[in-house]
Amino acid sequence: MSSLLVCAQPATGLPDAFFAREGPALLLKRLATVPRLSRVTPASHLEVRPAPDQVSSGIVEIDALTGGFPRGCLTEIYGPACSGRTGMLLATLAAATGRQEACALVDVSDAFDPYSAAASGTVFENLLWIRCQSQPSKSKHKQGRAPEKSYWTLQETSQPEFARLEQALKVTDLLLQSGGFGLIAIDLADISVQAARRIPLTSWFRFRRAVENTPTVLLVVGQSPCARTCASLLLQLQAKGHGIHHVESVPTHTRLLNGLSIHAEVARSRMERKPAQSVSTEFGSKALWTG
Numbered sequence: 001m002s003s004l005l006v007c008a009q010p011a012t013g014l015p016d017a018f019f020a021r022e023g024p025a026l027l028l029k030r031l032a033t034v035p036r037l038s039r040v041t042p043a044s045h046l047e048v049r050p051a052p053d054q055v056s057s058g059i060v061e062i063d064a065l066t067g068g069f070p071r072g073c074l075t076e077i078y079g080p081a082c083s084g085r086t087g088m089l090l091a092t093l094a095a096a097t098g099r100q101e102a103c104a105l106v107d108v109s110d111a112f113d114p115y116s117a118a119a120s121g122t123v124f125e126n127l128l129w130i131r132c133q134s135q136p137s138k139s140k141h142k143q144g145r146a147p148e149k150s151y152w153t154l155q156e157t158s159q160p161e162f163a164r165l166e167q168a169l170k171v172t173d174l175l176l177q178s179g180g181f182g183l184i185a186i187d188l189a190d191i192s193v194q195a196a197r198r199i200p201l202t203s204w205f206r207f208r209r210a211v212e213n214t215p216t217v218l219l220v221v222g223q224s225p226c227a228r229t230c231a232s233l234l235l236q237l238q239a240k241g242h243g244i245h246h247v248e249s250v251p252t253h254t255r256l257l258n259g260l261s262i263h264a265e266v267a268r269s270r271m272e273r274k275p276a277q278s279v280s281t282e283f284g285s286k287a288l289w290t291g
Contacts, residue, residue, distance in 0.1 A: 051271060052072050052073055052232075053070070053071045053215070054069060054070050054071070054271075055068050055071060055096070055099070055182075055217060057069050057092050057095065058092045058094055059091050061264070062088070062235075065266060066233060066235070066269065067271065069217045069233065070233060070271060071215045071216065071217055072212050072213055072216065073211065073217070073218070073232035073233065074204070074208050074211060074231045074232055074233075075217065075219050075220070075232065076220045076221075076222070076225060076227050076231040076233070076234050076235070077089070077222075077235045078221070078222050078223060078225050078236060078237070079223070079237030080223060082260065083237040083238050083262065084237050084264075085189055086116075086221075087120075087260075088237065089187065089221050090117050090120040091120060092185070093105065093117060093183070094117070094121035094122045096126075096182055096183040096217070097123035097124075097126040097127055098121060100126060101181075102126055102128070102180055102181050103127050103181060103182060104128040104130065104175050104181050104183070104185070105127060105129050105130065105185050105187065106130050106185065106187065107130060107131050107132065107187050108132050108164050108167075108187055108188055108191055109164065109189070110131045110132065112129060112131075112187065132164040132168050133163065133164065133167060162198070165191065165195060165196075165199065168186060168188075169199065169203055173207070173210070176210035176216070176218070179214060179216070181216050182215060182217065183217045184219070185220075186218075186221070188222035189221050189222060191223075192223075193223050196222050196223070199226055201228060201230070204227045204228065204231075205230055207230070225267070231268065232269070233268070233269050233271065234266070234267040234268040234269070235264055235265070236264070236265045236266075236267045237264055238262070238263045239260050239261070239263075240260075240263045
């Protein structure tokens, strides 16, 4: 029984006899002339991205803990009610406007108190205060055609809370695209957790990409984390105690709040390449009485 051996033509285009004699060396020489793909660079040889510039948050303890708020990044502060989040927002606004930087505050719930901001040292000449409407806006469209959905349109736009969120997302996008701001703060503290979590993750990715390579600090304040992995710095605040003293007046049971002792913890930070563990600090806030 005979067998048939079929030999394919070599890739070099030369006869089989020549390939049998000079095969290995010729094949290696031929392969050396073939264009190669781009060289793969080991991770150890990659260039390290320079750390972003950091500015003061207005609170010495927070600056010692985090080094300040990074420019060109998204920073998120969250905590329950009476956790010091509003006081920290006012301190940050006072520090940024005091540096003569143009700042913008997107007040989603129209809860910003200008008297408290003035007491904290905010320079209003450098602050753009945007107050979102409580009523949903009615979009005009031609008869017989459905209104076009905006990039920022949420599902429950018929509810006032979602209508304010939609306005806040649009305004923030316009502010980031315009540039020139040292600080853009979004106050979501009085928005419910369920509504804040309905903000699409693509919106936060868009904000993070828009703020990159800019000197702007994008600050988000809320009850719980909503920017997720888009935040370069995530701070958690929690009240540890309060100071109350009795007032010698009528009625005798009247008491005044002196201030709060606040516990701050770094939940996530991309400023360090290998964060070992969460670090925390404590600072206090004092009540200012005027009039």
